[in-house]
Amino acid sequence: MGKLKKYGILLLVVTLFASTLISGCKSKTDSVKTNTDSTKTDAEKDGExxxxxxxxxxxxxxxxxxxxxxxxxxxxxxxxxxxxxxxxxxxxxxxxxxxxxxxxxxxxxxxxxxxxxxxxxxxxxxxxxxxxxxxxxxxxxxxxxxxxxxxxxxxxxxxxxxxxxxxxYQSIFTQWSLTVQKDLADKYGLDLEQFKTTTDIHEQMKMIEPFLQKIKENEKDLYPIEANGAYTQLVTEWIPGTNATIKSGSDELKVLTYEEMIEVLKPYRDLYREWFKKGYLRPDVATIKKEDRADKSNLKYAVWWEPYSPTTKSAAENKYKIGCEVIPVGIPFIAARAGxxxxxxxxxxxxxxxxxxxxxxxxxxxxxxxxxxxxxxxxxxxxxxxxxxxxxxxxxxxxxxxxxxxxxxxxxxxxxxxxxxxxxxxxxMNTESKVSPLRGFGADLSSIKNILPQVAAVSDEFRNIEFVYVDEQDKYDTLLKEAKEKIEKAGYNEVVEELQKQIDEWSKNK
CATH class of the missing domain: 3.40.190.10 (Periplasmic binding protein-like II)
Structure with a gap:
């Protein structure tokens, strides 16, 4: 009886294995078949x-x-x-x-x-x-x-x-560059070598100012520079899927509060406010979104931002059909979810x-x-x-x-x-760039998934905050306070707390 049971089990296994093979063969061809009718000829079925x-x-x-x-x-x-x-x-x-x-x-x-x-x-x-x-x-x-x-x-x-x-698969490191129309760089004597003397992002951005002034004075049909928020990716690193950040270049795995993030970004926002006052940025910069893509294609900017890699210069020249100079800004790094x-x-x-x-x-x-x-x-x-x-x-x-x-x-x-x-x-560059201390971390967003859209909506509402009340510091400070209150009400502190908890746990076990 035991032997009969054993053979019965063996027969069942063989039957199941054969069935699996048949279904497996079907699954391989299902994607190239359509439903056939039994009345169709073999030739018709072969065609299908x-x-x-x-x-x-x-x-x-x-x-x-x-x-x-x-x-x-x-x-x-x-x-x-x-x-x-x-x-x-x-x-x-x-x-x-x-x-x-x-x-x-x-x-x-x-x-x-x-x-x-x-x-x-x-x-x-x-x-x-x-x-x-x-x-x-x-x-x-x-x-x-x-x-x-x-x-x-x-x-x-x-x-x-x-x-x-x-x-x-491409360059996966994060670095940005200031891309300049070459004929203008030559015409106004832009010193490209000066940018190599430092990797400080704010200092490099300041170095372009005299050139922007010349463009403003002499090239009335051009905007001197694009007001791209690229600097945010150079000084802070976004935690994927969220609006929260850590500070770039730091080995401290600290999720920044909204107030801390504003403080890190302040020098760059202040610089953009100064550039706006001086007329280096387009006058509708506070409201422009993706509509300036056409202006970039039509070369309305003397200087604009491009993600940097060894191919940036040739890619820009092929796209815009002009000579370009490319100025790398900051230090390349591999972000937590680079790619x-x-x-x-x-x-x-x-x-x-x-x-x-x-x-x-x-x-x-x-x-x-x-x-x-x-x-x-x-x-x-x-x-x-x-x-x-x-x-x-x-x-x-x-x-x-x-x-x-x-x-x-x-x-x-x-x-x-x-x-x-x-x-x-x-x-x-992919293999030699500094690697983020968050590399490999992937947040579980399930517990905060309902908060994140609310936080994102507030972030978008105050996206170009640096261009509001440019000449009225008191009103601008009040606006910053309002932004902080709104984003915290939307649940930003809960996001920071949850992410910090997960990062702390992850860092213990990595």
């Missing part, structure tokens, strides 16, 4: 088996005249190589954030979307369950993707122990998550398809001048200048203005 899987991808970007032509060519390659077809849902930069939020809120069925810590906010979305966890798919479906990306990069999209997006500034996530409502992740693997491993998306069609939008170097065709109808948003930039062609070895130099 080879029908490409169609996935959709939302991402922001400026419209390119030949984009559909390029997308069609990419789809030819994707179908031929991988039996996948992509519906490229590019949205204008100004519209992207709002439209993708609406698509997610409406539970629209799509497959992939661009997400970041600053656009289509990754942390808000993942806390609401909008994105699919990818750990199992990464283990089983895309070995080449896992090999192509360093392990530390994938952890940038971890949330409560699971990976929820694929970061685009979360440019990612692609798979929607929880995706019907084809395996194919969607396969496409992201392709963008990170297939140089032909990646570079076509970046630069267009060879002979029409660019010409090859060496094995790994291209030159864009004059008046090209396709140059999105968004390689950093599409995949692994280390697979990119070199373009005019880029020196050979720039990718190696970028990788060197």
């Amino acid at each position: 088996k080879t029908k490409p899987v169609e996935i959709s991808w939302y991402y922001p970007g400026e419209k390119q005249e030949d984009e559909q032509k390029v997308w069609d060519k990419i789809n030819e390659l994707l179908i031929e190589k991988h039996n996948i077809k992509v519906d490229f849902k590019r949205l204008d930069w100004a519209a992207y954030d709002e439209q993708i939020k609406m698509a997610i809120a409406a539970n629209e069925e799509f497959d992939i979307c661009f997400t970041a810590n600053w656009s289509n906010n990754f942390y808000n979305n993942v806390s609401k369950g909008a994105f699919l966890p990818l750990d199992d798919l990464l283990k089983n479906e895309v070995p080449d993707l896992v090999k192509a990306l360093p392990e530390f990069l994938l952890t940038a999209s971890e949330y409560q122990g699971e990976i929820y997006a694929i970061p685009n 979360d500034a440019t990612m692609n996530a798979i929607s929880r409502n995706s019907k084809h998550p395996e194919a969607a992740l396969k496409f992201l693997e392709i963008l990170n491993t297939d140089k032909e398809i990646y570079n076509m998306l970046c630069f267009g069609i060879e002979g029409e939008h660019y010409k090859k001048v060496a094995e790994n170097r291209i030159e864009t065709v004059e008046d090209s109808k396709y140059f999105p200048n968004s390689s950093w948003m599409f995949g692994n930039v280390f697979n990119s062609y070199y373009v005019q203005g880029q020196d050979d070895g720039v990718w190696e130099a970028t990788e060197k």
Whole structure:
């Protein structure tokens, strides 16, 4: 009887194993099948088996005249190589954030979307369950993707122990630069060497002042400098998914109260207030948001901010079609979640998550398809001048200048203005930059998820506070007090307390 029971168990195991194999085989082909009717011929069924899987991808970007032509060519390659077809849902930069939020809120069925810590906010979305966890798919479906990306990069999209997006591999250190129109730098004798004498951010910003004065006096059609809040990322480090910060460059893992954060930012806000008084900033700076993107594209600024890397100069020159000088500001560092500034996530409502992740693997491993998306069609939008170097065709109808948003930039062609070895130099900066003491920390936001939107709303209300009551210090001080009261009422102190508790616990165990 015992032996019979043993054989019965063995038979059950074998049956289950066979069943698993059959279902596993089905799952591998489900993504390329459509429902078939038993009355259809074998030829019809065979035709349906080879029908490409169609996935959709939302991402922001400026419209390119030949984009559909390029997308069609990419789809030819994707179908031929991988039996996948992509519906490229590019949205204008100004519209992207709002439209993708609406698509997610409406539970629209799509497959992939661009997400970041600053656009289509990754942390808000993942806390609401909008994105699919990818750990199992990464283990089983895309070995080449896992090999192509360093392990530390994938952890940038971890949330409560699971990976929820694929970061685009590029420079992951944080540093900003002042980018200057070269003809103006030459015309007014801007001394670039002086900026190398110090790494103090405030001092470097002050050094540009005489140049700004000359622009104001002599270039009436230009704004002297863009009022970008880049300095905040240089002197404070945001705790991902929140409006809370620690002080950059400090090994002390202290979450700053709102009052402490204001004190850290005060010298820079005071400088911007001074620049506003002197006419170095555009007069509508207090209300301008993303609308100045067009002004930057149309070269309305003599000086503007760009994230710094060894490719910044060539990227700016290719984008704006002028000579540029680039001035690195501050010291580069690797933030706690470096890599979360440019990612692609798979929607929880995706019907084809395996194919969607396969496409992201392709963008990170297939140089032909990646570079076509970046630069267009060879002979029409660019010409090859060496094995790994291209030159864009004059008046090209396709140059999105968004390689950093599409995949692994280390697979990119070199373009005019880029020196050979720039990718190696970028990788060197990735590995040698100072690492944040918070690296590896991921906050559990579940207990404060209802507070965070209220805090964010108050932060946005007082976003350009330095440009209000510029000539009336008493009123400005009153406004600062009001901002503090409102954000604390929204629950900011609870956020600080919860994050500090988690960081203290994490630091004990790391």
